[in-house]
Amino acid sequence: MERIFILVEHFAGKIRAVSYELVGVANLLSSFQPAEIKAILLGENIENLAKEFSEKSDLETFAISVPGLETYNAGVYKEALLNLFKEFPFSFCLSSHSTQGLDFVPALAVKQGAGCITAVELIEEKDNDLIYKRSISGGKLITSLKNKAPSLFLTIQPGSFKSIENGTTFTAKVIQRVYSSTSSTVRNITTKSLNVDSSRLSEAKVIISVGRGIGDEEHLELIDQLAALFPKSAIAGSRPLCDLGWLEYKQQVGVTGATVSPDLYLACGISGTSQHVIGMKGSGLIVSINLDPNAAINNVSDICVVEDLKTFIPVLLEEHHKRRLL
Numbered sequence: 001m002e003r004i005f006i007l008v009e010h011f012a013g014k015i016r017a018v019s020y021e022l023v024g025v026a027n028l029l030s031s032f033q034p035a036e037i038k039a040i041l042l043g044e045n046i047e048n049l050a051k052e053f054s055e056k057s058d059l060e061t062f063a064i065s066v067p068g069l070e071t072y073n074a075g076v077y078k079e080a081l082l083n084l085f086k087e088f089p090f091s092f093c094l095s096s097h098s099t100q101g102l103d104f105v106p107a108l109a110v111k112q113g114a115g116c117i118t119a120v121e122l123i124e125e126k127d128n129d130l131i132y133k134r135s136i137s138g139g140k141l142i143t144s145l146k147n148k149a150p151s152l153f154l155t156i157q158p159g160s161f162k163s164i165e166n167g168t169t170f171t172a173k174v175i176q177r178v179y180s181s182t183s184s185t186v187r188n189i190t191t192k193s194l195n196v197d198s199s200r201l202s203e204a205k206v207i208i209s210v211g212r213g214i215g216d217e218e219h220l221e222l223i224d225q226l227a228a229l230f231p232k233s234a235i236a237g238s239r240p241l242c243d244l245g246w247l248e249y250k251q252q253v254g255v256t257g258a259t260v261s262p263d264l265y266l267a268c269g270i271s272g273t274s275q276h277v278i279g280m281k282g283s284g285l286i287v288s289i290n291l292d293p294n295a296a297i298n299n300v301s302d303i304c305v306v307e308d309l310k311t312f313i314p315v316l317l318e319e320h321h322k323r324r325l326l
């Protein structure tokens with residue numbers, strides 16, 4: 001019997017919702033190729049979380065307790081998992097395509113001599129082969145990949161697959177293990193909460209969202225002026241603008257930011273990668289302003305303005321001003 005492992009992600013004593021989407025992916029894979037599915041959690045005193053995951057997923061779950069592993073540590077994760085895989089070979093090992101998954105899974109795959117496909121959004125069967133699809137070039141292209149390695153790690157794009165239904169509680173099946181890490185050179189110094197509060201975005205009827213296409217911080221003035229036209233509006237943006245410090249992290253929309261659904265979402269100079277689109281695709285009317293007619297944001301937009309935003313927004317503001325005076 002083949003085996004599929006799910007690497008359950010958790011932070012600050014909570015299981016990340018995406019881990020339940022991984023169960024959906026595992027079920028899909030095992031419908032193509034029957035396999036037993038098992039979950040793995042690592043950490044110090046991890047038994048309770050492993051029990052919670054097992055009760056919700058009905059999966060046999062390894063609780064690997066690592067003394068001293070208070071927070072995620074790439075080195076220790078790799079060591080402990082390689083140790084488990086010696087005893088339990090697998091055909092698939094699934095993780096979230098998150099900062100954490102990206103941090104350790106590709107290196108783990110190299111150590112294990114396995115294949116690795118990251119940011120998977122769709123899995124299909126074609127001519128008795130599994131095809132893994134993911135977006136590239138800022139979401140403009142979709143690539144299809146096949147695996148030739150005997151075992152495969154997949155990092156799964158959050159929001160791409162259905163989560164399992166929560167609500168039913170099953171009897172927990174937890175397998176307890178202890179692993180004492182010896183050689184990791186990686187040490188977590190501190191983890192700081194950003195106190196992100198996206199409540200303003202969730203209440204806004206209109207969101208003016210800005211991306212790297214704005215070019216320069218001083219041009220954000222245009223976005224302020226545009227937002228001022230709409231009552232109950234808020235300014236949001238893509239992750240690079242938050243990383244640059246031009247916006248606050250509480251304004252970030254996407255997989256690692258807020259999920260929003262205003263009546264109007266105006267995306268200015270945003271390419272529309274899947275990490276951003278996941279957070280705003282539920283909006284009412286989506287309007288994009290982008291120089292590139294092939295930008296991926298246009299795939300989810302109701303109105304696509306193919307223009308330089310620095311030319312278009314001043315004209316829009318001026319036109320609005322003129323009409324108000326009529």
Ligand SMILES: Cc1cc2nc3c(=O)[nH]c(=O)nc-3n(C[C@H](O)[C@H](O)[C@H](O)COP(=O)(O)OP(=O)(O)OC[C@H]3O[C@@H](n4cnc5c(N)ncnc54)[C@H](O)[C@@H]3O)c2cc1C
Pocket residue numbers: 097098099102138210211212213214215237238239240241252253254255256257268269270271272273275276279289290291292295307308309310
């Ligand atoms: C694990 C992980 C998590 C992530 N989480 C998020 C997330 O939560 N949210 C998020 O947004 N991103 C996230 N990202 C980053 C994401 O992959 C993209 O890099 C990011 O969304 C791109 O931002 P952007 O669209 O502003 O920039 P770009 O991709 O650089 O796009 C800029 C766009 O502006 C257009 N443009 C340029 N000049 C002009 C102009 N003068 N007028 C009009 N248009 C113009 C271009 O044609 C282009 O389409 C994540 C990435 C990873 C790996």
